[in-house]
Amino acid sequence: MRKTWIPKALAFAAITTGILTGCSASPASSDGKLNVVTTFYPMYEFTKQVAGEHANVVALIPAGAEPHDWEPSAKDMKKVKEASVFVYNGIVEGWVDDALESAGNEKRIVIEASKGITLMEGLPEEEGHGHEHKDDHKEAQDGKVLDPHVWLDPVLAQKEVNTIAEGLAQADPAHKDDYRKNADAYIAKLQALDTSFRTSLTSVKRKEFVTQHTAFGYLAKEYGLTQVPIAGLSPEEEPAPDKMADIIKFAKYNQVKTIFFETLVDPKVAKTIAKEINAKTDVLNPLEGLTSKEMKDNHDYLSVMNSNLEALMKALNE
Template sequence: MPRRRLLAATAAVLLAAAGAGCGDESGGFGADGRLAVVTAFYPLEFLARRIGADAVTVTELTKPGSEPHDVELNPRQVAAISDAGLVVHLAGFQPAVDEAVAQEAADRALDVGSVVPLLSPAADEHEHVPGEPEHAEGAKDPHVWLDPVRFATIADKLAERLGQADPARAAQYTARAATLHGELDKLNAEYAAALRTCARREIVTSHTAFHYLADRYGLTEVGITGISPESEPSPQRLARVAEQARSTGTTTIFFETLVSPKVAETIAREVGARTAVLDPIEGITEAGSDYFTVMRANLSALTAALGCPS
């Protein structure tokens, strides 16, 4: 596979340079005394920066505005993993990251998928499109950060692991995580109240990324494509989603920020609905935005689409 060849070549380059002793003496700390933390993609970077604050330096492996599912790593990024005091990732979401972590930082990594129970893909996600790989047995939905309750638990665990890597600042990490946990509790309460009584409870999305959010707040997600946003829905799938949208009186077809809206627009034209953005927060595209601002923008989009009382 191209990904495996690239990573193998990357590893070879790094091993050839191993004589320089890269990372061996730092103990995971930079020259400025701050803990070096590597995060795989935006939601994990958000947690690390909020909890670590100025006690850590954070390197994110997915460039802002990039789709994280199929990220590849360059030699500098693999070196950052090797040097890190803690690597925060989600096993099964980014294969290149998983392989680099296994090779370079297996004893200094936090797999956030091990912290909270992960959901299996929604039932419709098991549809197999000819010519595409089938889901691995036991595969889980990775989009856990869209549930504020689970995300708060992950924040607590990250604080614990930061404290283990940097005991002198453990109390600071714990205190900042407690503050963040309270903010996530407030966000959860806002969602629960706003979505409690709505005219509709089905959301049609271009990418099946909102299973955790739907599960938490009693909604039903109808995804046009699967967990991977690059997958192409079959004509049968498109017809079935259009029929579901008609039968439930769907007024809005959601698309996301990092992939083409064309499929969502096709369904919207078919059923006479409008389109709107529902952001899976896999990356931030607007300056000044963060996890909380995007989650609240998502809530506004949901309440408008579902006919929820204001």
């Protein structure tokens, strides 16, 4: 069932009327650094890498929270209001347009990191997805929704980093050279990651991998693989019985030995299919957020993506 964001817009209006009235724009923190608010983990990590010492970067969506259905609190809205820069991916954060409108700030620079990237279509609307977004991001003309998971493609991640760097330079021209230098340094690491994926996945025995939800389409396309998702773009979606039967049939026919699940979502569907076909399960992390343990263990985008590569190589060579 499709979700509507109308009630959220009403909630935002109430928040801004009761709490944000009188809040002034804060172009910089008390220490003189940019006050940058990001939405979920990849946006936080990319922005932090580019900003370096010139900004205080925070993420609205906390560790361990699944971002698809997350909604901002009054405290979060205050942060949005006072941000000098706001960074979001696009599509995932269906609440953003209403939040930015309600928490008005004429001086705030808004960066949509996926802007300019050609987005892939997701599953048809009737199969369910759990997203709702606006304007040209709402849906493709044939009724399919658009896939937001561009950050999982190391090549497209580089484009997002560039877009973030350009936005920070606009907000803080005095340090634009540093933002460019930081972005280039991080992009070099993303290029190395891309090389690892491309080299490692060229000669795998099989090209198909089964995932719990449709998050790895861009990665699969980039490296000549085929993602076979159990559910749609929303990780909480449970597939219909006939879809489950199709996946089981596909997995048996292709002798799939690993079903991938993710860290922030109940793996019961993946485990059910794995049990049915006598396969094992493993983690393929969509990096929609890190768990508290992952953060404590100092994992980041690069380390998790390398873990994803190892998991893919193992499964595709079985």
